[in-house]
Amino acid sequence: MEKILDVREMVPKDRHSKIFGTFKELKPGESFVLINDHEPKPLLYQFQAEHHGEFNWWPLETGPQVWRVAIAKREVNDSKRTVTEYLQTDHKRLDNIFNKFLEDVKDKNWDKASKDFREFRIGLKRHIRAEEDILFPVFEQKTGMHEGGPTAVMRMEHKEIQELLDKILSATDSKDSAQIPNTTNALVNILTDHNMKEEHILYPExxxxxxxxxxxxVVKKAQAF
Ligand SMILES: [Fe+2]
Ligand SMILES: [Fe+2]
Known part of the structure; x- marks a missing residue:
């Protein structure tokens, strides 16, 4: 069962100590979902200042009324973070949410399908933005490769991926199970290949x-997106 900490009814001055207390109690590899009534940016900065090597921060819902973020304790506590480890962990996490969504569709559990797909979409869009706005410019600057380089291909594929995300979202919201297999298969095909290229070439380089x-x-900026 997913651990949840809803701080919306708590007096603001007690929130941070409760959150850090909950984080402290997690075993490596465990996580909890924080529910809040505003974007918890100051909290993220406090985590970055005090626990940089120990945590991951994965927003699941980003307003306008409710913010949910999964705060995970990493398996290893290592402040020497790498692009490969951080973004590859996010690929795996997103794959898991997407698989949950496919199960929901199979079970015709449309409410859960819509919730899970929204989490996936928020996470993947954020991941893509972090790549395009933070990682790729640094890569292009360091390698001198712009057009014709790997980041140009990745940017093109991101466009296709985001179009598919929109199509799947509207098919899910209209409970159009006939549209789901084509669009989800197309997404899996493109993402599998895309993620592999990133994990084997772009991130390690x-x-x-x-x-x-x-x-x-790069990790800190990507977390703050
Ligand atoms: Fe990408
Ligand atoms: Fe990626």
Missing amino acids: SDEFLSEAERSE
Whole structure:
């Protein structure tokens, strides 16, 4: 069962100590979902300042009334973070949510399908934005490869991926099970290949070109998206 900490009814001054207490009690590999009534950015910055090597931060719902974020304790506590490890962990996490969504559709559990797909879509869009706005510019600058380089291909594929996300969302919201197999298969095909290229080429090369401080900076900026 997923651990949930809803701080909306708590007096603001007690919230942070409760949240950090809950994080402390997690075993490596465990996570909890924080529910809040505003974007918890100051909390993220406090986590980054005090627990940089220990946690992952995965927004699941981003307003306008409710914010939910999964806060995970990493298996390893290592402040030397890498682009590869951070973004590859996010790929795996997103794959898991997507598989839950496919199960929901199979069970015709449309409410859960819609909730799970929204989590997936928010996570993947955020992941893509972090790549395009934070990682790719650094990669392009360090390698001198712009057009014709790997990031240009990745950007094109991101467009296709985002179009498919919109199509699947509207098929899910209209409970149009006939449209789901085509669009989800197309997404799986493109994502499998795309993620593999990133994990085997783009991310490791980025780690090689970046200094330890720059790698940490990419992770911190990506978390704050
Ligand atoms: Fe990507
Ligand atoms: Fe990626």
